[in-house]
Amino acid sequence: MLSSTASPARPRRRMVTFSAVLSSVILVVAGCVGTDDAPDSDGGTGAAGTPELTVAMITHEVPGDTFWEVVRRGADEAARKNGVDLQYSSDPEAPNQANLVQEAIDGDVDGIALTLAKPDAMAPVVQRALDAGVPVVAFNSGFDNWQDIGVAQYFGQDEMLAGRAAGERLIRDGRTNVLCVIHEQRQVALESRCAGVREGFTRGGFETLDVNSKDMASVVATLTAKLRQDQSVDSVVTLGAPIAQAAVESRDAAGSTAEIVTFDTNAALIDLIRGGDVRWAVDQQPYVQGHEAVDALWLTLTNASTVGGGQAVLTGPAWVDRSNVDEVAEYVRDGTR
Structure with missing residues (x-):
C-alpha cells in the first residue's frame, strides 16, 4: 500500500553555469526545439551539462487517444535536450492517477509534471509532493484550479476562452442548433470547453451529449441515435480529434447534414478538414504543453527559475481550417501539432 506520509524536505540543489541556463532561457522564450546531441558524460551530468534529473509526467490519458502521443513527443524532446530521465505514466481514473503521483514521490523523482482533470482528487497528493520538496508543474487540464492547489506553473489553454471563441465562430x-459532445464525464477541461461554447453561442439552440470515449463503438452509436432523432442539429462540436472522426461516421449513418467542428487535431483529422468533412479545429498545441512542462521543471531544478510570472502560459487557442491546413499538415504528420 502506498504511504501517505510526506518524505523529508530535500536539500537545495546546486546551480549550473550561467551559460547553460542562458541557453535554456533563450530556447524557452523563442519556443524552439533544442538540437544539442552531446552524449552524457561519466560525471553524472545530462546532455545540457547539468546534473542528471528524473522527471515524472503523469496524465489522465485514455488509452488510444492520439492527443497524448503529441504531448509525449514534446516532453521527450525537452527531456532529450536537457538530459532528463522522463518517466511517463497515465490513468484516466483520478484515484489511480493520484496513486501514480504518490509512486513518483516514493520513487524520489526530482520533479513532477501532471494534469489536473479531476483537481479535487489530485490536490492532496500534489500537496504531499510539495511537502516533500518535489516541484510540481501542471499542464493541459486544471486552468481554473492550479493556483489554488499550490502549483507554481501551468501550461495550457484557457478552456472557457477557447470555448467562447468557438461559439462566436459558430x-x-x-x-x-449546436450539440456539444463531452467524451469524459466530470473532466473539468471538457466541461469548461462546452460551457464556453454555450457562452459564445448566444443565439439558437444548444445541448450537450455525454459519451464514453473508452468505448468508441458506443460513441458512434450514441451520437448516431441523437442525430437521427434530432435532424435540426446543424453543428456538432467535439472536444477531441478521435471523437470528431466518430462524429463524421455518425452523421453519415444518421443521414444528418450537421457540420462537424472540433478541438484538437491528428493526422486523420487533417485529411477530414481538407476534404470538408470537418469544418475547423481549435488547436491547443499539445506538443508545446508537454515540451514546456518538462523544460520548466528543468529550469526550476537547475536555476530556481519559473516561467509565466505567476500566470498561466497559454498554448492556445489556434485555428486549423482549410485556409491553413496545408501549412500545419507536415507538423501534424510528424507528431508535433
Missing part, C-alpha cells in the same frame, strides 16, 4: 458560420 455564429459567424451561421449555425443555429
Whole structure:
C-alpha cells in the first residue's frame, strides 16, 4: 500500500553555469526545439551539462487517444535536450492517477509534471509532493484550479476562452442548433470547453451529449441515435480529434447534414478538414504543453527559475481550417501539432 506520509524536505540543489541556463532561457522564450546531441558524460551530468534529473509526467490519458502521443513527443524532446530521465505514466481514473503521483514521490523523482482533470482528487497528493520538496508543474487540464492547489506553473489553454471563441465562430458560420459532445464525464477541461461554447453561442439552440470515449463503438452509436432523432442539429462540436472522426461516421449513418467542428487535431483529422468533412479545429498545441512542462521543471531544478510570472502560459487557442491546413499538415504528420 502506498504511504501517505510526506518524505523529508530535500536539500537545495546546486546551480549550473550561467551559460547553460542562458541557453535554456533563450530556447524557452523563442519556443524552439533544442538540437544539442552531446552524449552524457561519466560525471553524472545530462546532455545540457547539468546534473542528471528524473522527471515524472503523469496524465489522465485514455488509452488510444492520439492527443497524448503529441504531448509525449514534446516532453521527450525537452527531456532529450536537457538530459532528463522522463518517466511517463497515465490513468484516466483520478484515484489511480493520484496513486501514480504518490509512486513518483516514493520513487524520489526530482520533479513532477501532471494534469489536473479531476483537481479535487489530485490536490492532496500534489500537496504531499510539495511537502516533500518535489516541484510540481501542471499542464493541459486544471486552468481554473492550479493556483489554488499550490502549483507554481501551468501550461495550457484557457478552456472557457477557447470555448467562447468557438461559439462566436459558430455564429459567424451561421449555425443555429449546436450539440456539444463531452467524451469524459466530470473532466473539468471538457466541461469548461462546452460551457464556453454555450457562452459564445448566444443565439439558437444548444445541448450537450455525454459519451464514453473508452468505448468508441458506443460513441458512434450514441451520437448516431441523437442525430437521427434530432435532424435540426446543424453543428456538432467535439472536444477531441478521435471523437470528431466518430462524429463524421455518425452523421453519415444518421443521414444528418450537421457540420462537424472540433478541438484538437491528428493526422486523420487533417485529411477530414481538407476534404470538408470537418469544418475547423481549435488547436491547443499539445506538443508545446508537454515540451514546456518538462523544460520548466528543468529550469526550476537547475536555476530556481519559473516561467509565466505567476500566470498561466497559454498554448492556445489556434485555428486549423482549410485556409491553413496545408501549412500545419507536415507538423501534424510528424507528431508535433
